[in-house]
Amino acid sequence: MLNGDMDQSPSTRDKLLTAARELFWTRGYSNVSLRDIAKSAGVDVALVSRYFGGKQGLFEATLAEIPTWEALVVDPDGVLAAAVASFAHPCDPGTDETNVFTMLLTNIIDPEMGGKIRCMVQRGLADPLARKLGGNRAEERAALLLAALFGMALMRKNFRLDALANKPQAETDAQIRHLAAAALEYGDV
Amino acid sequence: MLNGDMDQSPSTRDKLLTAARELFWTRGYSNVSLRDIAKSAGVDVALVSRYFGGKQGLFEATLAEIPTWEALVVDPDGVLAAAVASFAHPCDPGTDETNVFTMLLTNIIDPEMGGKIRCMVQRGLADPLARKLGGNRAEERAALLLAALFGMALMRKNFRLDALANKPQAETDAQIRHLAAAALEYGDV
């Protein structure tokens, strides 16, 4: 009997996928072993190869879950507000840690997956964002905006600076908005 | 005969240290094996344990080389200019890749060294920077400045966005200065 779309108890495949996203996205591809994932999912290691063809296949399956990047780059007028919003509520509202920004940061360093992440950000994030922005120096403004967003994510989630981490949402929003607005104004005046 | 301070041909210890800095700082602690370093240095693997006590000791020896952090956080008036300068000419003017910012970015993710890096940045960079800045919201402005600097470093060196990478130095300086200035103005008016 095929599972259909009923959500009764998660299939083994889904258990693996959930555990893989949780671990890959927070610790990075090379820093997580298949046995870690299997143990977290309560499943045998060998099933990874069966369902996903291997470690790389499992990782790419977690990437396939990401909603279209265009969703992060919404209306051309409200890019700033959208950036702040997408930063706060990135993709999966589940665990606070498993969001797309964190995943990109954690895996860009990886010797095996860095190249893929790089392409994803350039072609799926920077380019469409520049297109939406339009006007003078669109590419540079888009790049600066991403620098501001990723920089803030880095300081909060990875470096965990006292001045930024664990602050009320409103304060964080104001900080991000301030830096992002400056990025978008680059080249004006 | 001890080597003294003569710089004739580098000792085995120095060969290891140089190769270790090159590799650890660009690829990250966990992504580099001692055999990689030994091969790059043209030296046997076992000598790492002899000279540095192990992998961790070798990594920490490369950190000990970093000049006082205070050098990155100079006079209180010219913090912005200093930040830009330290970003462009970070520490060791040797290889373009082996600078302190790149090293911090590459190793903050690491499961074993992340904690140490985090402490270094908080206590050695964010705190003294906030002290130098002074005034209202000093800690937050320092944190935003670091977010801007690290964000730019990330986009240029790791994500390698087309709009930022391989651009003339003057242009890069202007971009960094723009974003950093905005960070320092946070909370004003």
Add this chain to the structure above:
DNA sequence: CAGAGTTGTCAACGACTGTTGACGCGTTCC
């Protein structure tokens, strides 16, 4: 010269990695 101390070479260890194939169990289909 004899001895001590330093320095480099080599083989091996236990632990961990991703991956594979054999095997047993249960359900489904003819």
Add this chain to the structure above:
DNA sequence: GGAACGCGTCAACAGTCGTTGACAACTCTG
């Protein structure tokens, strides 16, 4: 009933990892 298939369990593989200790070659000291 028997065959086919999906699904999970287990043991084992080849490879890499950091680390260790034995051994040889060398320099310096007495």
